[in-house]
Amino acid sequence: MPATADSSDDVVNGTTPALVRRAIETGEALPGTAGFAGIVDGRLVCDVLGRQPLFVEADDPSSWAFDRRELSDPVPVPAGAVTVLGDEPRDDPAWTLPDPAPTDDDERALAAVRAAVLDRTAAVGSDSENDARDVAVAFSGGVDSAVVAAGVPNAPCYVAGFEGSHDVAAARSAAESMDRDLRVVELAHEDLLDAIPTLVDAIGRTNPMDLSIALPLYLVAERAASDGFERLALGQGADELFGGYAKVAKASDDPRVDADTVRGARRGVLATIPGQAERDVLAIRAAGVEPVTPLLHDDVVTAALRLPGHLLVDGDERKVALREAAREIVPDAVRTADKKAVQYGTYVSRELDRLARQAGYKRRMENHVERYVRALVDDGPVRPPNDEDADV
Numbered sequence: 001m002p003a004t005a006d007s008s009d010d011v012v013n014g015t016t017p018a019l020v021r022r023a024i025e026t027g028e029a030l031p032g033t034a035g036f037a038g039i040v041d042g043r044l045v046c047d048v049l050g051r052q053p054l055f056v057e058a059d060d061p062s063s064w065a066f067d068r069r070e071l072s073d074p075v076p077v078p079a080g081a082v083t084v085l086g087d088e089p090r091d092d093p094a095w096t097l098p099d100p101a102p103t104d105d106d107e108r109a110l111a112a113v114r115a116a117v118l119d120r121t122a123a124v125g126s127d128s129e130n131d132a133r134d135v136a137v138a139f140s141g142g143v144d145s146a147v148v149a150a151g152v153p154n155a156p157c158y159v160a161g162f163e164g165s166h167d168v169a170a171a172r173s174a175a176e177s178m179d180r181d182l183r184v185v186e187l188a189h190e191d192l193l194d195a196i197p198t199l200v201d202a203i204g205r206t207n208p209m210d211l212s213i214a215l216p217l218y219l220v221a222e223r224a225a226s227d228g229f230e231r232l233a234l235g236q237g238a239d240e241l242f243g244g245y246a247k248v249a250k251a252s253d254d255p256r257v258d259a260d261t262v263r264g265a266r267r268g269v270l271a272t273i274p275g276q277a278e279r280d281v282l283a284i285r286a287a288g289v290e291p292v293t294p295l296l297h298d299d300v301v302t303a304a305l306r307l308p309g310h311l312l313v314d315g316d317e318r319k320v321a322l323r324e325a326a327r328e329i330v331p332d333a334v335r336t337a338d339k340k341a342v343q344y345g346t347y348v349s350r351e352l353d354r355l356a357r358q359a360g361y362k363r364r365m366e367n368h369v370e371r372y373v374r375a376l377v378d379d380g381p382v383r384p385p386n387d388e389d390a391d392v
Contacts, residue, residue: 002057002065012038012045013052013066020045024082029095030298034120035277037077039064042085048095050079050274051296053281062086068204068282079274097270102263102308109311112303114325120294121151124233135231135292136224138217139182141170142339143319143326144235144244148294149180150329152233158224160185160216160346167216167345170337177331185223187216187346189355193376195219200377202286203279208369212343212352214283221287232289236280237296240269241304242319243312262309360385 010017014036021040023031035051038044044064046054055074057063062085068074077083080093103109124135137149139157149157157180159171168184175182192215199218200206221232239245243266247256251265259265273296284291294300304321311321326335343349356372357363365371371385 002063002070010038010040012036012040013054014038014047017041024094027095029080029098030302032298034293034297037066039085044077044081044083044085044089046077046079046081048080048093048097049270049277049296049301050076051277051281051293053278056089061088067285069201074204076274076278098302098305099267100306103306104308106308106311109303109307110321110324112306113300113321116297116299116303117147117295117322117325118151118329120297120300121148121233123151124148124231124292124294125152125155134229135233136227136229136289138220138232138234139171139175139180140167140235140339140342140345141172141174141334142235142337143323143330143335144238144295144339146174146178146330146334147238147322147326148233148235149178150326151294155233156181156183156227156229158183158185158220158232160187160220160223162187162347162351165345165347166340167342170339170345174331174334174337177333183223183227185216185219187219187348187351189351191219192348192352192355195222196373197377198286199283200373203282205279206370206373206377208349208352208373209343210279211373212349213341214279215348215352216342216346217280218283218287221284221289221291225288230289231292232284233292233294234280234284235295236277236291236293237273237300238319238322240266240273240276241295241301242307242322243309244319245269246318249313249318262313263307266312 015033017040029048035047037046037052037054054077055065055068055071057071058073058075065071077089078091080095081089082094083089135152135155137155137157139145139149139159157175159167161168195218199214203214224232248265251257251262252260257265257268281291307321314320323335353369356369359372361368361372
């Protein structure tokens with residue numbers, strides 16, 4: 001059930017009310033957490049990167065919930081917000097992400113990243129409040145998930161994908177070189193069909209991009225939960241923080257970014273983290289486990305923000321500083337490997353498109369996959385569309 005303005009207790013996901021109070025008093029945007037949200041002293045709060053989702057009822061902002069499914073018309077509380085309970089949340093954050101000048105000493109900058117990354121990934125399995133045996137790792141065979149896996153050396157690794165997919169092959173190769181227990185979630189069309197209604201309900205999105213990203217996360221989390229694990233560690237945030245996107249690497253020439261420098265483009269990409277975190281956290285929780293994202297901890301964010309552009313992207317190499325941080329803990333073949341985006345590396349995007357076309361939603365139709373998903377969720381068994389241009 002959603003909470004209301006009558007609730008007088010402080011309730012916070014991700015940290016303690018005392019730490020949030022201190023952050024409000026000092027204005028410190030990165031106070032040493034992996035994200036937080038909730039209610040403190042009658043105010044709704046959400047950390048600067050929106051790493052913990054929080055919602056209010058659209059027509060009654062005194063009613064709030066961590067799970068959007070508990071509200072009839074949920075509205076996300078914006079990242080960085082400190083809002084009096086009952087007031088409508090506004091996009092005027094109390095906390096904004098720092099924009100420090102780049103460190104002029106490469107060795108010091110790399111050392112700070114390495115220390116933060118290794119400390120936060122090791123903390124996943126050593127946190128005194130958790131048992132290291134309750135955590136699994138979402139593993140794609142790339143440097144992001146490999147660094148996370150190195151921090152919890154006894155945790156099993158999970159990868160999802162259709163037969164022949166890049167992610168499954170890369171994960172198998174990386175797991176062998178790291179001597180890790182890899183559990184493969186082999187996907188079939190039935191898995192997507194079974195998961196989509198639950199996932200759409202949980203994340204509130206039907207667009208194919210979000211679903212193609214969330215589906216493999218949900219299905220990996222579901223398998224980990226069935227195996228008895230309560231937490232799932234992921235490498236989320238690495239691409240945004242460390243320059244993993246092609247549009248960041250080619251900032252001066254790429255029309256998709258409004259920046260001329262790598263650091264400027266990275267700044268723009270960081271603004272997408274709240275929306276991505278909301279989708280991923282809700283998807284994983286819907287499967288019955290709690291996500292853990294050590295590379296999005298404030299300590300890592302702080303170190304990454306101080307990197308000069310050439311330690312983000314150097315020629316054809318992206319995520320330079322993160323790959324250096326992984327040296328000696330991740331095999332070179334894994335540390336330097338290229339990785340496909342999860343929606344493509346798992347073949348989920350391709351197969352979701354195939355399901356839509358098999359149901360009569362052809363590519364020449366506008367938004368054909370999303371229309372298929374909406375029909376699947378709203379009507380149960382999908383009927384062919386009545387569009388004049390449908391080829392059925």
